[in-house]
Amino acid sequence: MTQEDIKNLILEIIEDIDDEADFAGLDPDQPLRDQLDLDSMDFLDIVMELRKRHKLQIPEEDYPQLATLNSCVAYLLPLLKNA
Amino acid sequence: MKVPLLVIGGGLSGLAAAIRAARFTPDVLLVEKHSRLGGLNSYFYRNKILFETGLHAITNYAEPDNKKAPLNRLLRQLKLPRKELTFCQQLQSEIVFRDCQSLLFSNDFELFRTEINTKFPKAVDHFHRLLQFLHTFDPFLPAPFRSTKKFLAEMIPDPLLIEMMLCPLMYYGSSHEQDMDLSQFAIMFRAIFQEGMFRPRGTMKDFIELIDTHYLNLGGTRRLCCGVKNIIVQQNRAMGVELESGEIIECNHIVSTIGHAETFRLIAGHRVPEEKLPRLGFIESIFHVKEPSPSPLPADRTIIFFNDGHRFSYASPVDFVDFSSGVICFPANFRGLPAKSMREIRSTHLANGSKWQNLAASPAEYTMQKQAAAQLSVQLLENMIGSFWSNIVYVDTFTPVTIERYTSKMGGAIYGSPNKIKDGNIGFSNLFLAGTDQGFLGIIGSMLSGVSIVNQHILPKL
Numbered sequence A: 001m002t003q004e005d006i007k008n009l010i011l012e013i014i015e016d017i018d019d020e021a022d023f024a025g026l027d028p029d030q031p032l033r034d035q036l037d038l039d040s041m042d043f044l045d046i047v048m049e050l051r052k053r054h055k056l057q058i059p060e061e062d063y064p065q066l067a068t069l070n071s072c073v074a075y076l077l078p079l080l081k082n083a
Numbered sequence B: 001m002k003v004p005l006l007v008i009g010g011g012l013s014g015l016a017a018a019i020r021a022a023r024f025t026p027d028v029l030l031v032e033k034h035s036r037l038g039g040l041n042s043y044f045y046r047n048k049i050l051f052e053t054g055l056h057a058i059t060n061y062a063e064p065d066n067k068k069a070p071l072n073r074l075l076r077q078l079k080l081p082r083k084e085l086t087f088c089q090q091l092q093s094e095i096v097f098r099d100c101q102s103l104l105f106s107n108d109f110e111l112f113r114t115e116i117n118t119k120f121p122k123a124v125d126h127f128h129r130l131l132q133f134l135h136t137f138d139p140f141l142p143a144p145f146r147s148t149k150k151f152l153a154e155m156i157p158d159p160l161l162i163e164m165m166l167c168p169l170m171y172y173g174s175s176h177e178q179d180m181d182l183s184q185f186a187i188m189f190r191a192i193f194q195e196g197m198f199r200p201r202g203t204m205k206d207f208i209e210l211i212d213t214h215y216l217n218l219g220g221t222r223r224l225c226c227g228v229k230n231i232i233v234q235q236n237r238a239m240g241v242e243l244e245s246g247e248i249i250e251c252n253h254i255v256s257t258i259g260h261a262e263t264f265r266l267i268a269g270h271r272v273p274e275e276k277l278p279r280l281g282f283i284e285s286i287f288h289v290k291e292p293s294p295s296p297l298p299a300d301r302t303i304i305f306f307n308d309g310h311r312f313s314y315a316s317p318v319d320f321v322d323f324s325s326g327v328i329c330f331p332a333n334f335r336g337l338p339a340k341s342m343r344e345i346r347s348t349h350l351a352n353g354s355k356w357q358n359l360a361a362s363p364a365e366y367t368m369q370k371q372a373a374a375q376l377s378v379q380l381l382e383n384m385i386g387s388f389w390s391n392i393v394y395v396d397t398f399t400p401v402t403i404e405r406y407t408s409k410m411g412g413a414i415y416g417s418p419n420k421i422k423d424g425n426i427g428f429s430n431l432f433l434a435g436t437d438q439g440f441l442g443i444i445g446s447m448l449s450g451v452s453i454v455n456q457h458i459l460p461k462l
C-alpha cells in the first residue's frame, strides 16, 4: 500500500464508523478524535477494522501512534507495504 | 463444539455484547435459558394481546447529531443505523410529593430548571452548583461507593428537593436501599433529567427482533431454551460450559450477563459471594382501560413518580408492598405514537421479595395477594389521576416471583445485587461479568455495559 492508499483506508474505516463524519478541513497532523468527535470506543473500531481487514495485530501500547492521520500512515506503511 | 466467545444470557446486555463481538469475529454464540430474547425487557401475550414486560421509557434521549451522547455512541458501537429506528419522545413527566410539592420535567432541561427556580427559589444557587459539579465529574472513573445522600445534604440545604430529585433516579436506577452511589447518581441525573426519555415507535418485540436480526446478519449464532447448567473452570480459567441438555461447549472467552451471584452458582467449588445488603424487589401492574373512562385520564403526562408526604423511603418494605410511593406510566403518552383502541396504565411499587417468595408455595394465597395488591394500587392511582377502575378490561401483575421465574434473577431483584463489579472482573482470566451486576442499569445502561465489557476484556484478546 502507498501512503495515499493508507490514508484512504483510514478515512474509509472512519466513514464506516460514522457515515456523517466530515473530512472537509481535516488537519492530518492534528488528533483525529478531537476533529471528528470520536471517542475511545470509536477509536477501538479503527484498530479492530485494521485487524479484520488486514490481519494486523496492533498492541495496545502502540495505539497512541494512530492518533493523527499522518501518524497512522507512518505507523502502518511498513506493516502494510505488501498489502 | 468450540467457540471463541460464549455469551450467557439473551437480555439486552447479552445481545449488545454479542453484537459488538460479532462485528469482528462472527462465530459468537449466545445462549438464553428462556424461549424468548429480551430478559427483563421482553414481551408476552395474554388473550392474544402483546404486553411489554419491562418498558416504561428508555432514558438517555439524544438528537441524532449529538455524537457524544450515550445513545448515539451505543448505536455506533453496535453499527445499528439510527435511521432504522423511530424514536418517540416523552411529553412531560412529573415528580409528585403529595401534599407537598410537584416538579415537571421533560426532554428540555430548561423546564426542570424553571420548575426548581419557581418552586425552590432558595435552592437555585445550590442547584446551579450541583450542575457545575456534575459537569466536571467523571462517573466512569473507578471509585468506591460514595453516598449520594451525604453528598447532596452538604450541597443542597433543602431535604425535600433532594428527595424529589432522588425519587425518579432511584426508581429507574438504584439497586441500593435508601441511597445511591454518587457515580450512579451522576449517570442517572444525566440520563433522566438532562437527556430525557423516549420509546421506540414500535413495540419491544419489534425492537428485539431488529437487534436479533442484526446479530444474525453479522454471522452470530444464538440458541433459545438453552440454559447453562455449569461453567467448567480450571484454576482461574473458564474452559467452557455444560448446558442443561448435557451438551458441552468449549470456549476461549465467556461474558456472563446473568448476575454476579447467579454466575457463581454455576461454578462448582466456588462460594457464591455473600451480599450484606438487601436486594430490592418491585411489583408491577399493567391495566388495560377502555375509553372514555369516567374521568379523562391524563393526556399530557408520560411518567409520574409519586411519594406520600415529605420523606421518601426507597427500601425493601416490611409488608408485601410499599404503597407510599411508586411510578405511574402512560405508555401512550409519547409524541408521535400510533393511536390504540385501549389505554394502558402501568404502576410500580417497591415489594418485599422474600415475602412473595414464601407465599408462592401456596398458589391460591399468592394469587389473592397479587389481586389485592393490584386493587390497592388502583385506589392509590385514582387519588391522583381520577377514577378508571370500572373501565379496566384487563389486569396483569408481576411480582418478584414472576421476575425470578422468567429471568432467574435472585430474589426477583430487577437491579440485581446492591454491590456492583464495575470492571466486570470476577477473578477469572477469561470470564467476565456484564449487564445488571456490572452496574450500568436500565435499557441503555445494560446495552452499554455489554459493549464496554467486550471492548475492555474481549476484543483486545480475540
Ligand SMILES: Cc1cc2nc3c(=O)[nH]c(=O)nc-3n(C[C@H](O)[C@H](O)[C@H](O)COP(=O)(O)OP(=O)(O)OC[C@H]3O[C@@H](n4cnc5c(N)ncnc54)[C@H](O)[C@@H]3O)c2cc1C
Pocket: B008, B009, B010, B011, B012, B013, B014, B031, B032, B033, B034, B037, B038, B039, B040, B041, B053, B054, B055, B056, B057, B058, B059, B226, B227, B228, B229, B257, B258, B284, B403, B406, B407, B408, B409, B414, B434, B435, B436, B437, B441, B442, B443, B444, B446
Ligand atoms: C417491570 C420492569 C420495568 C422496567 N422498566 C424499565 C424502563 O422503563 N426503562 C429502562 O431503561 N429499564 C427498565 N427496566 C430495566 C431493564 O429492563 C433492565 O435493566 C435491563 O433489561 C437488564 O438487562 P440485562 O441484560 O442486564 O439483564 P436480563 O434482562 O436479566 O438478562 C439476563 C438473561 O439471562 C438469562 N439467563 C439467566 N440464567 C441463565 C442461564 N443459566 N443460562 C442461560 N441464560 C440465563 C435470563 O433468562 C435473561 O434473559 C425495567 C425492568 C422491569 C422488570
